[in-house]
Structures are given as structure tokens and as C-alpha cells.
Amino acid sequence: MSVLLLTPDEGFGTRVRSALGPDTTVELADADVIDEDPRFAIPTIMTQHASAQVVVVGPDIGVQHALDYAHEFDLQRPDVSVILCVPASADVLSEALHAGVRDVVDPLAGDERILEAYKRATEAAARARSKSTVEERNDRGSTVIAVASPKGGSGKTTIATNLAVGLAAAAPGQVAIVDLDLQFGDVATALQLMPEHSIADAARTVASLDAMSLKVLLTHHPIDLYALCAPDSPADGERITAAQTAEVLRLVQREFRYVVIDTTAGLGEQTLVALEAATDFVLICAMDVPGVRSFRTTLITLDEIGLTAAPRHIVLTRADARVGLNVEDIERTIGRPIDVTVPSTRAVPLSMNQGMPILQTEQRRSAVHQALTRLTGRFVDLPSSGAIAQPRRWRRRR
Ligand SMILES: Nc1ncnc2c1ncn2[C@@H]1O[C@H](COP(=O)(O)OP(=O)(O)O)[C@@H](O)[C@H]1O
Numbered sequence: 001m002s003v004l005l006l007t008p009d010e011g012f013g014t015r016v017r018s019a020l021g022p023d024t025t026v027e028l029a030d031a032d033v034i035d036e037d038p039r040f041a042i043p044t045i046m047t048q049h050a051s052a053q054v055v056v057v058g059p060d061i062g063v064q065h066a067l068d069y070a071h072e073f074d075l076q077r078p079d080v081s082v083i084l085c086v087p088a089s090a091d092v093l094s095e096a097l098h099a100g101v102r103d104v105v106d107p108l109a110g111d112e113r114i115l116e117a118y119k120r121a122t123e124a125a126a127r128a129r130s131k132s133t134v135e136e137r138n139d140r141g142s143t144v145i146a147v148a149s150p151k152g153g154s155g156k157t158t159i160a161t162n163l164a165v166g167l168a169a170a171a172p173g174q175v176a177i178v179d180l181d182l183q184f185g186d187v188a189t190a191l192q193l194m195p196e197h198s199i200a201d202a203a204r205t206v207a208s209l210d211a212m213s214l215k216v217l218l219t220h221h222p223i224d225l226y227a228l229c230a231p232d233s234p235a236d237g238e239r240i241t242a243a244q245t246a247e248v249l250r251l252v253q254r255e256f257r258y259v260v261i262d263t264t265a266g267l268g269e270q271t272l273v274a275l276e277a278a279t280d281f282v283l284i285c286a287m288d289v290p291g292v293r294s295f296r297t298t299l300i301t302l303d304e305i306g307l308t309a310a311p312r313h314i315v316l317t318r319a320d321a322r323v324g325l326n327v328e329d330i331e332r333t334i335g336r337p338i339d340v341t342v343p344s345t346r347a348v349p350l351s352m353n354q355g356m357p358i359l360q361t362e363q364r365r366s367a368v369h370q371a372l373t374r375l376t377g378r379f380v381d382l383p384s385s386g387a388i389a390q391p392r393r394w395r396r397r398r
């Protein structure tokens, strides 16, 4: 666990260190950067201190500046817990509360108070990153997971199809996967499906589409998963408008508890529609320098265009220790911790060529199976064995 202090007061750093003990890493942000406009300072600071989940703002940075930080953290990084360390008046408290601040601690507070505030903030940060928030969202409706990445070939389809299979094991009949790689979508291939209809048919008829006619256009997978596949011809995909896609997604979302959306590389119009519809982003970072760079740009762009509300699940795919990059370097560059690392293994292309996602196979002990199970577990409670059942058992349950 690590805590980041936004203060020019090094003496305060020493006090926090002694209050929190040797197990907690206490980092101090660069004093020059702290003075800048929080809107631009936060991405820089959080890049330099990627593992910080609790941030203490203050003392000695000015109450208004501290509150601006609080507001901006709330917008840019809802996963981070903020503690304000400023003299607290009623006005400050009410504005701090508004900005989602976890606690306001007096700059002269003793060790015990600092420790208590830190403990609570850490718990809140952990909650924000765990299933409980997902469950809260489920109460409001379905979970819509958009899988996106700046680069092609990074593993979006692999992740999306495995996620759909994993979710379907926990919620049979309640999961749909939508292929928004409209020109060269390969969800059908990855799942060994022979679709009779595609999203092009749904788009064409969207004005008159209802639950019944939608189901006709979906392709059913034997594990009780539904797929809205991409059209055969790229020209048909080209004709689908963003407005039609938005409407189709709305209909699918109404009928299913979980919707997984596979997308095409980059942040094109159709992918933005997917992200706007999504309650969760699964963002795929490939393990090479161009991949990591473009991933970082993608995170910044999502912030700039205001797509900040949905939790971001960061997945590093095709991870391989031999390519000269390590996870810590990547986390530092992108300014975020990696949530799930999927190793690079031949089993993945093999599984895709066979049309049988890894989570549908028996290799439960393999690192890649476990990584994909962990990713699925971010959205749903898995059976206590942690394992995902085989197709035959699924069929029987139906
Ligand atoms: N973890 C992995 N290890 C090895 N190969 C992988 C891994 N993930 C994806 N691949 C392979 O990389 C290629 C591209 O993956 P895919 O999921 O189709 O990416 P995208 O949908 O982003 O274009 C495929 O051949 C796939 O089998």
C-alpha cells in the first residue's frame, strides 16, 4: 500500500511516515507540479506515483487549491481516495464532502488521527476497485462492458470472448456479446458460431426491433450465451451508423444482465458509442513500447472527452518477461496500476483457431486461465471452486 502526499511540507511527510509505520510507503509529489492547475497536474503526478491509492492533499497548499484538487480527483480518478489536510471550517467540510473527499484532517492532528483517516481511506479505495461497486451498479440495471484498445491485434477479441464465456458460466442465458468490429469482426470465429444474422440486420430494422425480433437476430452458443455477430461483408458494416449502433445497444442492454462489447482498434465513432453505453471499460494494453504509449494517450483522451464515470479495468495482455518491458515500467508510464495481467501463451491462438475460448477449456491451472478467471471475477461472483464449468454441465443445467 502506498500513500501520496501533495504538500511542500517535508516535515509533514516525516510525521505521516512515523504515524503509518514501515509497511506503508509514503511518497511526496514534486512541489513544482503541485502548484500547477490540478486538471493538468493530476495526470503528471499519478503517472509518477502510479501505485498510490490514497492521496493526502495539503497542508500548506491553500484551501481553495486543495479543494480544486479534490474536485479534479473526483472527476479524473474516482478510484483514488482523497484526504484533505487543511484547517476545516463548515464551508470547507461541505465543499469537501461534495467533492467526494474521504476525510478532512487538521494539519496539526496527531499520529492516531492520521492513521485512522488513512485506514478508512484505504478501505474506501479498495471498495471502489472491487466488486461491491459493481454489485451496486448491477442493482441499477445491467452491466455493460466495453472492451477497447488503441491497437489492433492486442487481444481485444480474446478478452471479450473469454469474458463473455466466463460471465455466461455464472449467469447462463443472461449474457450477450456484441461484435462492434463491424468490418472484420471475429467473435463468431472465436466462438465457433455460424450466424444467420448480424448486427447489420439489427441496424437496418432498428426502428421496429423489439425483444422478440432482437432474439431472432442473435446467435445462440451452446453454453447459453447470445452473440450479435458482425456482418460477413465489410461493406455491410460500413453502412451501419453510430446512431443505429447506439439504439441496438440500448435494446440489447434492456434484455441482458451482462453485455460484453468487442470493438475495433482506436477510438473511432463506433467505439465511442460503445464506451458511452458502457458501465465498465476493459482497456487492453499491449506489452510493447508503441502499445504502451498509445494506451497512455488513450487514457488521457478518455479523460479529455469526459468519459470518466465508468470504472476502468486495465488489462495487460500478451505479457512476456522477455520483451524488455516490465509491469512496473508500464504502470509508471500509463499512470495507473495494471488490474489483470494475461500472459502470452500459444494456448491463446490455439484456442481461437479452435473456436473454444480458454475459459471453456480444462486448463484451470494454467496462468492464462487463472488471469481470465480473475478478470471475470471483477464483474461477478464465481462458483466457490473458482473454476468455470464445462460445456456439458452447462447444457444439463439449462
Ligand atoms: N495472451 C496472448 N498470448 C498469445 N497470443 C495472444 C494473446 N492474446 C491474443 N493473442 C493472439 O493475438 C492475435 C490477436 O488477438 P485478438 O484477440 O484477435 O486481438 P484484437 O481483437 O485486439 O485484434 C490472435 O492471433 C490471438 O490469438
Ligand SMILES: [Mg+2]
Residues within 6 Å of the ligand: 156, 157, 158, 181, 186, 262, 263
Ligand atoms: Mg478483434
